Amino acid sequence: MEVFDWGVLAIKLGFLLVLLLQIPPIMVWVERRGSALMQNRLGPNRFGPLGLLQSLADAIKFIFKEDRPPGMVNTFYWYLAPLISVIPAFMVFAAMPFASNLTLPSGQVVHLQLADLDVGVLYIFAIGSLGVYSIIMAGWSSNSKYALFGSLRSSNQMISYELSLGLSIIGILMSFSSLKIQDIVMAQAQPLMQLGPVVIPKYGIFIQPLGFLVFLVAVFAETNRLPFDLPEGESEIVAGFHLEFGAMKFALFFLAEYVNMTMACCMIVSLYFGGWQLLPGLPGLIGASGLTGFPLEALRVGLEFASFMTKVAFFLWFFVWVRWTLPRFRFDQLMNLGWKVMFPLALLNVALTAFLIYRGMF
Amino acid sequence: MLIKKKQGLLQPYYLLEIISGLWITLRKMLFDKKVTIQFPEERRVYSDRYRGMHYIKAVNGVENCTACMLCPTVCPAECIHIEAGERSDKEKYPIKFEIDVLRCCFCGMCEEACPKDAIKLSSIYEMSQADRTVFDKGFLLDQRGNK
C-alpha cells in the first residue's frame, strides 16, 4: 500500500474509534434518562446540560475506584476476560460500511469502510460470537457461584440464539446473493414497487419481514439485553458474570455491551433498512443544493453517513425502549422461545425464500 | 395458588402485546407528569406534627429548660445529656445540654415529658453532617423549623 492508503486508513481508524468510544457514555445517559422518564421520574439532570456530563462523572469514578481482585480468583483469566469482551466488540466494525465511496478531487477513491471484505457478514458473525468466551471466562475465573450461573446461562442462551440468528439472515443473503455488506446495502437501493408517488425501495425489511423479526429477537438475546438478560439477572443472581469485577474492569464489560449493541443496530440497519441509503427526502435536497464536483460528492457522503447514524440511533433507542418495557423471561420460556418458535420460524423463512426465489419472485 | 387466566387468541405470540406495551412506556415518557421532587430547590411539605430535629424553646433569650432531668430519664435511647447548674438568681439551668442525634429514635417522649415546654421537635429533617456531631445547647437553641 502507498502512503496515501495508510494515511486514509489511519484517519478512518481514528475516527471510528473516537465515534465508538462516544457511543457508550451517550447511551448510558439515554438509558438512565429514558428509563427515568418512562417511570415518571426525571433521572440524572444536574451535571452539565440535561445531565449530559453525568457519564463523564461516572467514567472518572470508574477510573479512580479501587480495583483489587478478590481472593481465590483465577488471576490470568480474570484479567483476560474484560479484554476479550472489548476487543471483538470493536473488531467487528472493520467490516461495516458507513457510507458509499468518496471520490477525491485527485481521482482517488476512498472506501468509507475499514476493510471491504468479501465475507463481511461471516466475519462479523464469527468475531461477534467470540464475545461469549469473555463471559464464560469471567464467570469461571471469578470463583463465585452467582458468576458461574450467569456464565452458564449466557453460554446456553448465546448458543441457542446464535442458530436462529445465523439462519434468519440466510434469507437476506439468498435474495441479495452476496456476503459483502457493501453489496447488500447497494442492492437495497433498487425499487421494489411503486405506490402512487412513493417508490418503495428493496429494503430487507420489505422482502424479509419474517427474517427481520427472528433476527431482531435473536439479536436482543445475543447482546444480553432485556428481555433476555438472564446472564445478569439482578434479582436472581446479583449481577451474573461480572459480579466480582469492579472499577474499570466492570466498565469494560459495560463498554463491550454497548458497543455490541451498536454493532447489532448497525447490522439491523445494513441488512434490513438500507444501511447508508439516504433517508426519504434527502435525495431531493442533494438535487436542490446546486453543488457540483467535489462539494456535491462530499455532501452526498455526509448525508449518507448522517442517514446511517440516524437509523442506528433509532435502533439504539429501540433497544433502550424495549429494555424498560418488557420484564425478563424465565429461563424455560427463553429456551422454549429459542428452540420451539425462533428456530422453526428461521427455517421456515429460509425455505420460503428459497421457494420464492425458485419461482422468480426476487 | 396458580391462577390460569384465559388468554386471547394472539396473546401467546407476544408480539401484539409487546407493541401495546411499547406504546404504554412511550406514553408514560412523553405525557405523564413526573413525580420527582427536585430536592434543594423544591421541598416536600411535612405536617406540623412531624418529629424532626430537636430545639430548645427560649423566652427573651433565656431557655425554658430548668434541668429537671425528666427528658433524659424518659428517653428510651438515652441520648440526652444534661449537666445542671445554678444561675445567679438561684434558678436551676442546664450548663450543658447535648443530644446525640445519631442515637435518637425521634419518638417524641422528651417533648411529652417536659413540664416547661422547653424541648421540642421541629420539622427539620435534613440532619446530615460530615462528622459525628453532638448537637449542643447553643445549636439546639438556634433551631426553629416551622415553630
Ligand code: SF4
Ligand atoms: S425523641 Fe425520643 S429518643 Fe429522641 S431525644 Fe427525645 S426521647 Fe430521646
Ligand code: SF4
Ligand atoms: S424535661 Fe424539659 S425542663 Fe426538664 S430537663 Fe428536659 S428540657 Fe429541661
